[in-house]
Amino acid sequence: MATRTQSNTEGHGRDGEKHMIFSTLAIAVSVSITPLQSAIWQVETSQCESDCPKGDNGAATGPLQIHRACWEDVKRDGENYSDCEGLDYSIQIFQRYMLRYATEKRLKRCVTDQDRSRIWNGGPNGYKRQSTEIYWEKVQNALLE
Numbered sequence: 468m469a470t471r472t473q474s475n476t477e478g479h480g481r482d483g484e485k486h487m488i489f490s491t492l493a494i495a496v497s498v499s500i501t502p503l504q505s506a507i508w509q510v511e512t513s514q515c516e517s518d519c520p521k522g523d524n525g526a527a528t529g530p531l532q533i534h535r536a537c538w539e540d541v542k543r544d545g546e547n548y549s550d551c552e553g554l555d556y557s558i559q560i561f562q563r564y565m566l567r568y569a570t571e572k573r574l575k576r577c578v579t580d581q582d583r584s585r586i587w588n589g590g591p592n593g594y595k596r597q598s599t600e601i602y603w604e605k606v607q608n609a610l611l612e
Contacts, residue, residue: 503580504558506609507531507587510602516554531557537564537590561587569594580610 500508511532512519522532529551538548541563550556568591569583584606585599586592593599 500558502610503583503606504531504561506606507561507584508554509609509612510605517552519552528552529557530554531561531587533557533560540564541567567591580606 505514508514508530511522512530515530519528519530519532521528523534527534528548530553531551533551535548538551538560541560542548546556551560564587565583569578569586571578574582574594581603582594584603585594585596588602589596589599
């Protein structure tokens with residue numbers, strides 16, 4: 468989301484003709500982060516914002532440790548996997564992934580933060596996997612801090 472302001476300044480050229488000078492300033496606004504996203508960020512990289520270490524033996528990148536397969540599921544035309552190294556873009560990928568996989572229709576019940584966390588950690592069916600329970604405990608502890 469960007470905010471755009473415009474200012475008009477009247478001026479005169481050397482030939483005396485009036486002209487308008489327009490200046491436009493665009494200010495990028497960061498994506499807002501939910502408590503769950505903040506907790507996942509804490510668990511994944513201790514809230515590293517840039518130049519985050521690669522996780523899972525180099526298979527995951529960025530503040531939220533995004534795997535290429537996750538990104539491939541929700542990327543849009545013109546986006547690059549390297550964009551995942553930025554926090555705002557990582558949050559967007561998280562949101563898109565949740566909109567795709569953490570839905571009432573898919574789970575056939577209300578979706579919880581536990582479901583979202585476990586899907587983030589274990590893929591589309593991570594909410595069912597026993598292996599993601601420890602991850603949820605870490606996220607839950609980060610939520611309580």
